[in-house]
Structures are given as C-alpha cells and as structure tokens.
Amino acid sequence: MDIRAKVREWLLEDIGSAPFQIETAGDPVCEAEIRAKSSGILAGVPFIGVMFEECARLIALDIPVPVEISWEKSDGDEASPGDLLAVVRGHAQILLKCERTALNLLSYISEIATNTSRRLAEAGEFPETFKGLLDTRKGAPGLMYFEKYGVRTGGGKNHRLGMFDGDMIKDNDIKVAGSITAAIDAVWGRRYMVDAQIEVQSLGELGEVMGDGRVHMILLDNMDTETLGTAVAQAREQGRARQTGKRYELEASGIKGGNLGDIARTGVDYISTSALVRSAPALDFNMKIVRVSS
Numbered sequence: 056m057d058i059r060a061k062v063r064e065w066l067l068e069d070i071g072s073a074p075f076q077i078e079t080a081g082d083p084v085c086e087a088e089i090r091a092k093s094s095g096i097l098a099g100v101p102f103i104g105v106m107f108e109e110c111a112r113l114i115a116l117d118i119p120v121p122v123e124i125s126w127e128k129s130d131g132d133e134a135s136p137g138d139l140l141a142v143v144r145g146h147a148q149i150l151l152k153c154e155r156t157a158l159n160l161l162s163y164i165s166e167i168a169t170n171t172s173r174r175l176a177e178a179g180e181f182p183e184t185f186k187g188l189l190d191t192r193k194g195a196p197g198l199m200y201f202e203k204y205g206v207r208t209g210g211g212k213n214h215r216l217g218m219f220d221g222d223m224i225k226d227n228d229i230k231v232a233g234s235i236t237a238a239i240d241a242v243w244g245r246r247y248m249v250d251a252q253i254e255v256q257s258l259g260e261l262g263e264v265m266g267d268g269r270v271h272m273i274l275l276d277n278m279d280t281e282t283l284g285t286a287v288a289q290a291r292e293q294g295r296a297r298q299t300g301k302r303y304e305l306e307a308s309g310i311k312g313g314n315l316g317d318i319a320r321t322g323v324d325y326i327s328t329s330a331l332v333r334s335a336p337a338l339d340f341n342m343k344i345v346r347v348s349s
Contacts, residue, residue: 058105062102070113086345086347091339092339093136094135095133095336096172097129097134097165099204103160107122108122110149125142130208134165140340150344161340163201164205171210177315178316179314182322186324187212188210190327193329199216199217222251223251223274224251224252238253258289261275265296268298271301273303275323276308280317291303310330
C-alpha cells in the first residue's frame with residue numbers, strides 16, 4: 056500500500072482545481088488544535104502527518120516553515136469530548152486545505168478502533184484457548200488497509216488483507232468445483248507460502264473436510280452456539296488433520312448477534328465478524344486555528 060499516493064488521491068478529490076479558500080499575503084503561519092468531540096479510541100495518528108506533508112507538496116507552496124504536529128495522545132488512547140489530541144503548526148493554506156480530509160480519515164479509523172474495543176469489552180472474559188477477534192474482507196474498496204489498522208488498534212486481529220495473502224475455499228468455490236474434495240484439490244496444487252482455509256455451513260460438511268484430512272483451518276459459518284459446540288467437540292476428538300498433522304483451528308463466522316464471550320466459550324479458536332468495520336459508531340473531531348502569525 057502506497058500511503059502517500061492514497062492520501063494524495065483523497066486530497067485531490069477534495070481540493071480539485073478550486074482556488075484557495077483564503078488568499079493571504081506573505082507566509083502566514085497558523086497554529087491549530089485538534090480536539091475530540093465525542094468519546095472513543097484514537098487511531099490513525101501516523102497517517103495524519105503524511106497527509107499534511109502531501110498537501111504541502113500538492114499545492115506547491117515554497118514554504119519556509121514545515122508542518123509540525125505535536126500529538127498529546129497516541130493510537131489506542133481513550134479520548135473524551137474536549138480532549139486536546141494534537142497541535143498542528145504550519146502554513147495557513149496547508150491547514151485550510153487539509154483540515155477536512157485529515158479529520159475524515161482520523162474519525163473513520165478511530166470509529167473502527169472504538170467499535171472493536173467496545174465489542175471486546177462487552178464480551179467479558181475470554182477462555183485462555185481463544186486466540187482473537189478477527190475482521191473480514193467486507194469493507195470499503197481502497198480503505199481496507201486503514202480499516203484493518205483500526206481493528207488492530209482497537210485490540211482485534213486481521214483475518215487477511217485480500218485474496219492474495221490467504222486461500223479461502225468458500226461455498227461458491229465448492230459449488231463451482233462440484234464437491235468439497237474437488238475444491239480442496241484445486242487449491243492444494245497451487246498453494247504457496249500460505250495455508251488454505253475452508254468454509255463449512257453444517258456438521259456434515261465439517262465431517263467431509265476432516266475426512267479429507269488436508270485442510271486444518273476451518274471456518275464455521277452461520278452456526279448457533281449449540282452447533283458450534285458440537286463442531287468443536289468433533290474437531291477436538293479427531294485432533295489433527297490426518298494428512299498434514301496440523302491441529303484443527305476453528306473460526307466462528309457469520310455472527311449476527313449474541314455475546315462474543317459466549318461464542319468464544321464454545322471452544323472456537325477465533326471469531327470473525329464484519330461488524331467491526333461495518334457497524335462502527337460515529338466519532339467526531341474538530342480542528343480550530345488558535346493563533347496566526349506572519
């Protein structure tokens with residue numbers, strides 16, 4: 056991911072060819088404060104400095120004073136309404152041009168971090184065998200790198216960035232291949248550097264996968280807690296994939312509701328849910344110029 060190219064794209068989307076909001080004489084330097092307007096977890100700090108730098112390059116100002124950002128809080132810190140998050144100092148045009156795009160990105164990533172953190176807190180105690188709460192590939196195109204950053208900041212883990220860094224055999228793959236075994240055959244011959252994972256939607260399909268004995272990472276899709284418990288018991292009884300010797304790793308997915316802690320206590324290794332990204336609450340910040348000097 057080329058972060059600079061991405062934020063430059065967003066700045067151009069906003070700035071376009073429009074004239075400066077305020078034409079100023081000389082080289083005015085402004086100092087602004089970024090503050091929280093609502094409660095949540097701060098996330099996205101590294102990207103904001105890059106955005107201000109790229110804005111300076113984009114508007115091609117011969118600027119004697121670089122943009123300086125002094126952060127009062129760090130990624131992962133709790134922010135409350137009115138809290139001072141950062142002080143930004145630089146040329147007026149950079150601050151005026153970059154303000155909205157920077158705040159939009161900071162808010163978006165922080166919303167996801169906040170949602171992830173709250174869902175983990177609501178779950179209560181997890182069993183020692185539980186390995187983590189995962190996101191999914193359900194996200195906004197072009198934003199998934201930043202969404203997954205927010206999940207990690209909030210205490211979650213990333214499932215995979217895309218199709219390129221993990222083979223997932225899903226229901227449509229099985230349908231096209233004709234059977235679970237045929238779908239595994241198709242993936243098994245082209246694996247490289249990554250393990251394959253397969254999605255099952257019933258205990259019968261789980262039995263087929265374990266009978267095949269190659270894939271040890273199994274996603275249990277849209278199962279209630281009772282069925283999850285039965286699936287876990289079956290996998291633990293068999294222990295390891297017969298052909299690879301690897302311990303079965305089970306992931307509960309398609310979670311529509313219920314307490315994450317209850318789901319984890321069925322014995323699954325992971326829980327994945329798109330809700331970490333797609334159900335994030337609104338979180339707002341503002342930036343106010345507090346000082347102008349020539």
